[in-house]
Amino acid sequence: MLTLKNISFRYRGRPAWILQNFSFQANPGDIIAVKGVSGSGKSTLLHIFCGVIPKLINGYFQGDVFIGNTDLAELSLPETAPHMSLVMQNPDLQLFFPIVEQELAFAPENLKLHPYEIEKRVAGTLSELKIGHLRYKETANLSYGQKKLVTFASLLTLDPEILLLDEISAGISSTGIEIIVDILKKRADSGKIIIIADHNPLLLGLAKKTIDLDEINNGPDLHIQ
Amino acid sequence: MDPIFTFSDFSFGYLKHELLFHDLELKVNSNSVTLIQGDNGSGKTTLCNLMSGLLTRHKGQFLLENHNMDKLSKKDISEKVVLLKQNILGNIVAATPEEDLIIWQEKFRRKCSEDDNEKRMKAFQLYNMEEFLLKPVWELSHGQIKRITLAALLLNSKKFWILDEPFSGLDSKLISILENTIKDRKNKNFGTLIVSHRSEFHTDFIDEIYRIENQGILKV
Numbered sequence: 001m002l003t004l005k006n007i008s009f010r011y012r013g014r015p016a017w018i019l020q021n022f023s024f025q026a027n028p029g030d031i032i033a034v035k036g037v038s039g040s041g042k043s044t045l046l047h048i049f050c051g052v053i054p055k056l057i058n059g060y061f062q063g064d065v066f067i068g069n070t071d072l073a074e075l076s077l078p079e080t081a082p083h084m085s086l087v088m089q090n091p092d093l094q095l096f097f098p099i100v101e102q103e104l105a106f107a108p109e110n111l112k113l114h115p116y117e118i119e120k121r122v123a124g125t126l127s128e129l130k131i132g133h134l135r136y137k138e139t140a141n142l143s144y145g146q147k148k149l150v151t152f153a154s155l156l157t158l159d160p161e162i163l164l165l166d167e168i169s170a171g172i173s174s175t176g177i178e179i180i181v182d183i184l185k186k187r188a189d190s191g192k193i194i195i196i197a198d199h200n201p202l203l204l205g206l207a208k209k210t211i212d213l214d215e216i217n218n219g220p221d222l223h224i225q
Numbered sequence: 226m227d228p229i230f231t232f233s234d235f236s237f238g239y240l241k242h243e244l245l246f247h248d249l250e251l252k253v254n255s256n257s258v259t260l261i262q263g264d265n266g267s268g269k270t271t272l273c274n275l276m277s278g279l280l281t282r283h284k285g286q287f288l289l290e291n292h293n294m295d296k297l298s299k300k301d302i303s304e305k306v307v308l309l310k311q312n313i314l315g316n317i318v319a320a321t322p323e324e325d326l327i328i329w330q331e332k333f334r335r336k337c338s339e340d341d342n343e344k345r346m347k348a349f350q351l352y353n354m355e356e357f358l359l360k361p362v363w364e365l366s367h368g369q370i371k372r373i374t375l376a377a378l379l380l381n382s383k384k385f386w387i388l389d390e391p392f393s394g395l396d397s398k399l400i401s402i403l404e405n406t407i408k409d410r411k412n413k414n415f416g417t418l419i420v421s422h423r424s425e426f427h428t429d430f431i432d433e434i435y436r437i438e439n440q441g442i443l444k445v
């Protein structure tokens with residue numbers, strides 16, 4: 001279970017609140033859509049979920065985030081990652097290794113899994129996403145969409161309980177989106193919590209609950225000056 | 226219709242033993258809207274980069290209007306065409322939106338012009354960016370960063386536009402603003418090439434659709 005309790009946030013130097021006293025709960029198996037116009041705060045909300053806000057980003061933050069009964073404030077970011085992890089909007093910020101295979105093996109190696117299990121996750125993910133041909137490619141030379149698929153693949157080899165996806169569909173072909181949709185359905189069926197900030201109707205359509213930031217921001221008494 | 230780009234017997238590969246394009250044939254019209262589709266990794270961005278002079282060393286014929294691309298300087302090319310890169314940060318040269326557009330204006334200035342400020346403001350207004358002119362780009366959302374470059378395009382209205390995934394990451398209102406801009410341009414005989422995975426365009430919006438496949442390009 002993932003819980004937000006009375007969250008308020010605004011960035012330093014910005015008058016507008018992104019969230020005010022916002023509470024929310026997600027249960028295992030939930031797919032949640034985060035909707036909103038450009039600049040409404042979709043990425044910000046995902047950063048709050050995973051703890052990057054307030055741990056790395058300056059601003060006025062109030063409220064609590066819980067994974068189960070654990071207060072996120074008590075976990076460091078590396079301690080949070082195996083439970084909850086984010087695919088960022090910009091893949092260039094998230095690829096660290098020269099070769100795709102290394103990128104995918106990094107998380108399960110870090111979890112100290114058995115080499116057999118590591119190989120199973122890496123090979124399984126590559127084939128599930130139909131990107132086996134990229135395994136030995138240099139990450140720096142991939143096309144944009146290929147980079148995005150690889151960052152998604154490394155989330156899948158990490159296999160956290162909560163998956164946060166920031167505009168995962170941007171730059172992905174329609175075939176690629178169908179593959180992603182299938183994978184997300186399967187993961188939700190197996191009890192993962194999946195939170196999707198996106199504009200793509202196919203992905204948003206997966207969700208049972210929606211957080212509509214435009215609605216929240218147009219509500220009463222929100223913009224203090 | 227005059228082609229702005231002509232490819233004939235055209236080949237290109239990043240690696241010697243691996244061609245991405247082989248004997249490609251394509252004419253891109255200078256005054257209409259061309260859509261290029263293709264799977265991830267098929268070569269769409271590569272094609273855009275070739276047309277903007279960012280990649281060289283092709284084989285075969287490759288003309289910009291009547292000129293051989295290999296004979297043209299980057300400057301010659303950038304006076305005819307402008308590229309919106311798929312990797313949006315790759316389009317930004319300054320620390321703030323305002324500064325970025327000023328650099329665009331200065332880069333292509335032949336004569337000092339009084340209405341530079343006004344043009345810049347109009348461009349930012351169209352994309353709802355007035356509020357963020359002086360904000361550092363690292364404090365902007367993805368869509369806001371993209372809007373800086375969409376505004377910069379408006380300062381290059383007489384050039385041929387090459388847009389690599391212009392609609393991704395934009396909300397529906399921004400998409401229709403951009404679509405209208407592209408339509409207006411077409412009515413003034415300025416063409417646009419769009420790379421996009423989106424398929425739901427109005428029928429009157431796109432003039433020609435091509436798909437990159439098997440190292441070549443096919444009309445759809």
Ligand SMILES: Nc1ncnc2c1ncn2[C@@H]1O[C@H](COP(=O)(O)OP(=O)(O)OP(=O)(O)O)[C@@H](O)[C@H]1O
Binds near residue numbers: 173239245269271
């Ligand atoms: N600098 C490079 N060196 C080697 N290979 C490269 C380089 N840049 C791109 N490639 C490869 O060339 C192919 C085409 O890449 P390109 O970026 O043109 O694809 P694309 O059609 O734009 O894909 P996407 O839809 O994902 O943006 C891909 O397989 C990519 O891995």
Ligand SMILES: Nc1ncnc2c1ncn2[C@@H]1O[C@H](COP(=O)(O)OP(=O)(O)O)[C@@H](O)[C@H]1O
Binds near residue numbers: 039044
């Ligand atoms: N580090 C930051 N500092 C200040 N303002 C920011 C920062 N990051 C984002 N913002 C602002 O917060 C708002 C929401 O941004 P974001 O969550 O990225 O929007 P989106 O819904 O497009 O993902 C935007 O107006 C953006 O300019």
Ligand SMILES: [Mg+2]
Binds near residue numbers: 042366368
């Ligand atoms: Mg965002």
Ligand SMILES: [Mg+2]
Binds near residue numbers: 311
């Ligand atoms: Mg591309």
